[in-house]
Amino acid sequence: MQIVLNGDRREVAGPRSVKALLEDLGIDARLVAVELNRLVVKRDRHAETMVTEGAEVEIVAFVGGGCLNPGRPTPGDRPSRRARCAKVNS
Amino acid sequence: MTTDALVIAGRAFASRLIVGTGKYPSHAVMQAAHVAAGVEMVTVAVRRVDLAAKGEASLLSWIDRSKIFLLPNTAGCYTADDAVRTARLGREAGLSNWVKLEVIGDERTLFPDNEALIAATRELVKEGFVVLPYTNDDPVACRKLEDAGAAAVMPLGAPIGSGLGIQNPNNLSIIIEHSRVPVIVDAGVGTASDAAIAMELGADGVLMNTAIAGATDPAMMASAMKHSVQAGRLAFLAGRIGRRRYASASSPVDGLIAPKTA
Numbered sequence: 001m002q003i004v005l006n007g008d009r010r011e012v013a014g015p016r017s018v019k020a021l022l023e024d025l026g027i028d029a030r031l032v033a034v035e036l037n038r039l040v041v042k043r044d045r046h047a048e049t050m051v052t053e054g055a056e057v058e059i060v061a062f063v064g065g066g067c068l069n070p071g072r073p074t075p076g077d078r079p080s081r082r083a084r085c086a087k088v089n090s
Numbered sequence: 091m092t093t094d095a096l097v098i099a100g101r102a103f104a105s106r107l108i109v110g111t112g113k114y115p116s117h118a119v120m121q122a123a124h125v126a127a128g129v130e131m132v133t134v135a136v137r138r139v140d141l142a143a144k145g146e147a148s149l150l151s152w153i154d155r156s157k158i159f160l161l162p163n164t165a166g167c168y169t170a171d172d173a174v175r176t177a178r179l180g181r182e183a184g185l186s187n188w189v190k191l192e193v194i195g196d197e198r199t200l201f202p203d204n205e206a207l208i209a210a211t212r213e214l215v216k217e218g219f220v221v222l223p224y225t226n227d228d229p230v231a232c233r234k235l236e237d238a239g240a241a242a243v244m245p246l247g248a249p250i251g252s253g254l255g256i257q258n259p260n261n262l263s264i265i266i267e268h269s270r271v272p273v274i275v276d277a278g279v280g281t282a283s284d285a286a287i288a289m290e291l292g293a294d295g296v297l298m299n300t301a302i303a304g305a306t307d308p309a310m311m312a313s314a315m316k317h318s319v320q321a322g323r324l325a326f327l328a329g330r331i332g333r334r335r336y337a338s339a340s341s342p343v344d345g346l347i348a349p350k351t352a
Contacts, residue, residue: 033182065135
């Protein structure tokens, strides 16, 4: 099935749970937060929450940053603006 | 815990210096700077996991969470909606309901969009977050944020990463005078004296990233910042003398061997 994962269209076997998706991707669930169709999926609901055809999934983690835009995308960020911003910051 | 703790939303911090985790040459350098700064709170950004880069060492493994409180931020967000979503993800990733809220309104200056910031503050407070909004050095905006339920206000000293120091000490003084929540000066610090000036004005704390991370020796600058924040705080509590235009002798005028004749 096709899903949109961190902004990119992607073919994954499915439907599958959030837990299974993270395992397939080799991601440690304790280090990330997951959003499914713009709503946070709490860690204790990963196993029971299903990712289905056309789902929009965001998988995020903490990275270094202060009051600075580190130049990596956030959910819903606008690419053109971000590109210009990264140029200003560099 | 010292008697002069920084208290935000009922949580006490002995250190009044809050630092970022970005722009360091390496995680090891960042960790050394955090230790040298004696920080008890650091801010971290929330970003998409790089699905191509497997086994990348987690930032969190370089932060001693037994001593350092994590403050997720919404840096890079340009709308209230993005900031609220990012705050929710930060809460899920960090298991803390605190957020350093940023809603940027202009990409060249990275100045906040106060209208969206206030709306996002209101929403997140409703959802039970402890919200620390990054704002302009605008007393009216700070008052509105406080009214919206912010746990502290974080006016800028100068644009993010600019190192220009405290550009409008008068506005900061007014904000500090009227605020009923802690005032953390966030952004613009370039060197130790800038942090001391913010604290001498009566700020409750200072948040910085680039001034330390971008220094030639980040750990040494972190130590300088620790001392300057402490010095500025002490000077504020001690109560400085008034400014006057002419000299005022500090030695007795009586008993001079050559008294001034009239």
